[in-house]
Amino acid sequence: MVKAVVLGAAGGIGQPLSLLLKNNPLVTSLSLYDIVNTPGVAADLSHIATPAKVVGYLPPDDGLKKALAGAEVVVIPAGVPRKPGMTRDDLFKINAGIVRDLATGIATTAPKAFVLVISNPVNSTVPIVAEVFKKHGVFDPKRIFGVTTLDVVRASTFVSEIIGDLSLAPSVTVPVVGGHSGVTIVPLLSQSSHPLPSSISKEDHEALVKRIQFGGDEVVKAKDGAGSATLSMAYAGAEFAVKIIKALKGEKGIVAPTFVNLSADKSGGDALKKEIGKDLDYFSAPVELGPDGVVSIRSLGTLTDNEKELVKAAIPELETNIEKVRETQSKYLLVTLTLLYRAYPSLHRPSSR
Numbered sequence: 001m002v003k004a005v006v007l008g009a010a011g012g013i014g015q016p017l018s019l020l021l022k023n024n025p026l027v028t029s030l031s032l033y034d035i036v037n038t039p040g041v042a043a044d045l046s047h048i049a050t051p052a053k054v055v056g057y058l059p060p061d062d063g064l065k066k067a068l069a070g071a072e073v074v075v076i077p078a079g080v081p082r083k084p085g086m087t088r089d090d091l092f093k094i095n096a097g098i099v100r101d102l103a104t105g106i107a108t109t110a111p112k113a114f115v116l117v118i119s120n121p122v123n124s125t126v127p128i129v130a131e132v133f134k135k136h137g138v139f140d141p142k143r144i145f146g147v148t149t150l151d152v153v154r155a156s157t158f159v160s161e162i163i164g165d166l167s168l169a170p171s172v173t174v175p176v177v178g179g180h181s182g183v184t185i186v187p188l189l190s191q192s193s194h195p196l197p198s199s200i201s202k203e204d205h206e207a208l209v210k211r212i213q214f215g216g217d218e219v220v221k222a223k224d225g226a227g228s229a230t231l232s233m234a235y236a237g238a239e240f241a242v243k244i245i246k247a248l249k250g251e252k253g254i255v256a257p258t259f260v261n262l263s264a265d266k267s268g269g270d271a272l273k274k275e276i277g278k279d280l281d282y283f284s285a286p287v288e289l290g291p292d293g294v295v296s297i298r299s300l301g302t303l304t305d306n307e308k309e310l311v312k313a314a315i316p317e318l319e320t321n322i323e324k325v326r327e328t329q330s331k332y333l334l335v336t337l338t339l340l341y342r343a344y345p346s347l348h349r350p351s352s353r
């Protein structure tokens with residue numbers, strides 16, 4: 001029995017992701033939550049002849065709480081997507097609030113659930129979820145994951161295209177580490193399960209790295225104002241969710257790159273910080289998954305000089321994205337205190353006794 005919940009289930013990612021989860025026999029209960037349209041999406045999916053019982057919820061009548069009750073896996077694709085010319089970081093202002101509110105719902109209703117964050121900017125939304133969980137005293141870094149699987153899926157596809165045989169794509173695996181935006185996306189092509197042709201030129205190799213790093217822009221541009229990747233993301237999100245569910249059910253040896261708090265495995269996390277030469281709190285690395293979430297954070301392995309440079313180039317942006325959450329929290333606290341003092345001036349007058 002596995003209860004999965006999709007928050008943002010009526011959206012471009014939410015609907016096909018919910019379809020793929022409904023199609024997976026490991027899921028026995030599927031709750032769909034969004035601010036619009038979930039009753040219709042749920043009614044539609046509920047006619048599919050697979051085990052999961054599907055129910056749609058909206059905000060009134062404690063819909064979020066009801067959707068989350070008893071959840072084991074919560075996937076969050078709620079939020080606004082990019083338009084051409086925007087960076088993922090430009091989504092921070094609006095998506096931070098959406099993710100914070102949904103995380104509050106999870107922390108108070110299903111604090112033990114595995115939380116899979118898709119909403120951008122992932123490099124910041126994952127720390128936001130963590131901070132909300134800390135505030136509620138239920139933070140477990142082993143259970144919060146940034147979904148970076150689309151970068152891995154893209155790497156498999158583009159490498160198999162270069163090899164000249166797209167039928168290999170499902171079996172090509174390339175670790176992609178760092179984070180989920182532009183230069184923070186670091187494909188470790190030297191560790192591809194299927195090596196690139198030795199004849200590949202330096203320019204073509206560089207172009208392949210860039211295409212994996214900026215694959216999201218390719219889709220945003222092609223959609224021309226109608227959003228960003230939805231179908232490939234739903235595929236990637238379901239792939240990662242199913243790995244999580246299999247690990248939860250006790251399957252051993254499941255390893256996948258994902259953006260995690262490095263305290264999830266103290267010794268693995270500390271070793272990784274040494275490897276990358278920076279004391280970051282979050283990084284996407286190959287992670288072994290188990291019934292309680294993160295089992296271990298793995299080493300990046302042997303890197304080429306070029307890959308070492310890519311990791312180095314990823315760090316400043318990652319650091320800024322992660323730090324932004326702390327800065328926003330401090331500003332938020334200051335504004336709240338200022339408003340409180342204005343409303344209740346006696347609060348900061350010294351006591352007369």
Ligand SMILES: NC(=O)c1ccc[n+]([C@@H]2O[C@H](COP(=O)([O-])OP(=O)(O)OC[C@H]3O[C@@H](n4cnc5c(N)ncnc54)[C@H](O)[C@@H]3O)[C@@H](O)[C@H]2O)c1
Nearest residue numbers: 008010011012013034035078079080081118119120150233
């Ligand atoms: N991690 C990744 O690799 C990856 C890939 C693609 C897209 N994304 C991100 O995923 C997010 C969603 O993209 P999309 O194309 O599905 O967008 P979309 O606009 O099609 O769907 C978003 C859905 O979220 C819902 N929503 C908004 N506020 C909500 C709230 N408070 N509670 C519940 N639901 C709410 C909307 O009603 C909508 O149905 C974006 O932030 C996008 O950048 C991430």
Ligand SMILES: O=C(O)C[C@H](O)C(=O)O
Nearest residue numbers: 082120215216217228229
């Ligand atoms: O590019 C985007 O904004 C969406 C997503 O992060 C992607 O990589 O496709």
